[in-house]
Amino acid sequence: MNHRTRIGIVGTGLIGKGIAIEVVKQQDIELAKVLTRRDLNSMGEYPFQDVLTNSADDFFEHIDVMVECTGDVIYGTEVIDRAIKATIPVITMNAELQVTTGSYFAKRGFITEAEGDQPGCLASLHENVTAMGFKPLVYGNIKGFLNTDPSMEDMKYWSNKNGVRLDMTTSFTDGTKVQVEQALVANGLGVGIAVDGLLAPSSDDINKAGAHLAEEAKKAGYPICEFVVAPKAPPGVFITAEHDVRQKDALRYFKMGEGPYYTILQNFHLCHLEVMKTIRRVINEEKILLNNSVNPTVSVAAIAKRALKIGEKIDKGIGSFQVRGEAVDIKANPHHVPIGLLVNAVLKKGIAEGEMITFDDVELPESLALQAWIETIEAVNKVSVGN
Template structure:
C-alpha cells in the first residue's frame, strides 16, 4: 500500500461518522469515500459531504481499505462481496454480519472485526494475555441491563435519549447484541459456550464470577465465551485465565489474587474511537484481529418473543419486537434461521412463543447473505 492509505467507509450513522472523524486526523490515512443509502442532498450536516457517494463502484474504485459499519447484514454483505472481489481488505464493526456471512468472506479474502466493540476488544486483550503467559478460560463481556422482551415505549425513549436507532437500542436491551458478540468471539478465538443462550450470571464481584466460570470451562474441557450481568461494573471486557503455578507468588504480589484463576479487566470499550488502531494494524501487516472463522461451530438463532402467525411479516429480526437472538450450537440446530437473515421475511406457519424459527417456518427473499449462509453450513439449497 502507499504511504498514505485511502480509506472508504460504509455507513453514515453514529459509528460511521465517528470513524470518519478519526480517520481524517491521521497523517498516514485519507478519507476517500463514504458510502450511504441516504439522499446526499439532505446531508448538509455531515462533516465530509464531498466524500459521500451512493455508488458502491465509486467506493471500491477510490480506496485501498474498506471499513463496513452499516449495521445491515443483507446490504453489508453485498458491499463486502464487491470489496473482496476487488482484493481490498475489509475491516468491520458489524458483529451481526460477521456471525451471519463473515465465514463466507473469510474463505475468500481479508476480513477482520475492529477493536471498539466488545468482540474486537476481547480479541486484542486475548493477544495481550497470551503474550504474558496466561491461558484464557473465559472470554467475558460485561452487560449492565437485560430485558428479554422490552416494550416499544421504553425503547423509543432510550433511542431518542441516546441518539441510537430504535432497532439497535432494542437489540442491546433484549440481549441479541451480546449473544451475537459472544458467538463471534467463540467462533473467532476457538472457544465454545457452556449452554445455549449462555449462562449470563449476575455478578457483584468479577473476580469471583470469573473464577466460577473458569471452573465451568475446566469442567467442560474448553474455554468459554460468556457475559455477566454486572450493573456496578465498568462497560468493558475481561478474560479469566490460568497461569504457570511457578508465577503464583509474583501474581499475588502484583495484586492479582491467590489464583489459580486470574481475571484481567479492560474497563472500557470506546467503539469508533478505537477502529483506527485496527486500520493501522491491517495496513502495517498485522493480520486478522478477529473474524468468524472459516468453520464456525456456533450461530445466533431467532427466538420468538410471542406467537408468530402464518402470513406475518418480519421486517428485520434484529432489534424487533417479534424475535430476539440466542447463541446456539450449529451441530444440534442445523435448520435454524440465523436472526441476521430475518429481513423482509414472511411466516409460513405458526411458531409459538419461545421457539426457534426454522427454515421450514418462514419464507426468505433471495439474497447473497442467504447463499453465503447455506454455503457456510453446507446446506442444500432451500425453497426460498
C-alpha cells in the first residue's frame, strides 16, 4: 500500500528535465534515477542533482518504470534493450527510435510512446473519437512551416533563438520529424499512407484540408496518416472521420458541419507536460498507448538533399544538411536505409540529389539498432538486406 513507483528517466535535455519536474510533484511516485552521458560535474544547473548517474547498472537497480527521451536512436536502443531484458516497462518520447527499432522491442516486452508529442496525442484522440462512434479516415499532424532544404545559417539562428539543438531544429524544418511521427502513427494504429513522402497539402483551413485528405483515403481504400502545412493553424493534431448517417442531424446541431466528413481538432500538444498521463496509464492499467507494432508497414527512408560523394561521411542523418527523411512503404522499398541508422555512415557510392539511400550505397557500423532493423525488415519482406 505504501509502495511508490520508482521512475527512471534517460535524458536530461528540455524534455527529460521537464518530465522530471512533473514527476517530483506526485505523491505516489518518485523520481528515482536519471541516466545521463554528460559529465556530472558540468550539470550544476540540473534541478535534481541527487538522482543523476552515469552508471546504467545503478540506474536499472533502482527503477520500476523507464522513460526514455534521448532523441538518439543508437544509444536509446541499447538502453531500452537493457530495460526490456530486465522486464521494466518502457515509455518513450522518441519517435525516431520507435520507427527504427521499436518493432524489435514490441516483440520482446512492454514499450509505448508517450502522449505529448503528436503520435501519442493522435493515439489518445483516436481512442476518444472511436469511442464516440466515429470511423477515422485521416490521422493528421499540423505543421506551421516546411523547408526541405534549409540553410545552415537559418538553422543556427532558429536553434539559438529557440534553445533547441541544431539537428533537432533542422529535422523539424525539413520535414523529417513529421514524416517520422506519421510513420509511427501508421504502424501503431494499423493504417497506411497514400503515397511515399505523404501528400502534405498546404491550407490554413483544417476542415477543408481534412475533407480533401478523407477523399484521398477513400480512393486508397484505407485510412491514412498525413500532415497539413498550415502557418495560421494551431500546433496540434486532428482526425477526420465518418459517422453513422443517422447521427447527421445531431452532428450538425453540435456544430460539426454537414458531413460526410467530420474533423475533430486537438489544438495543442504539450510534450513533456502530458507524459504524466502515460506514466499513470502504464502504472495503473499496464496498457500500451502506441508503439511501432510487431508488423510495421511504413518506414522513413533517407533522401539526399544534394549530390553526395563516394567516401562522404554522414555523422547523423536525422537533422543533417545531407539527407532528410520521407515516410515510405516498406514492402515497396525493401532495401532502403532508415534515416535513424545513418550514424557514422560512409557512402560506398555517389548519390544524386533526391535519390533514396539503400544498403548497397552505404557502410554502416555494427550496432544493436542495425541488427534490430535487419530482423524487422526480414520478417516483413522475407528478404535479406545488407551484405
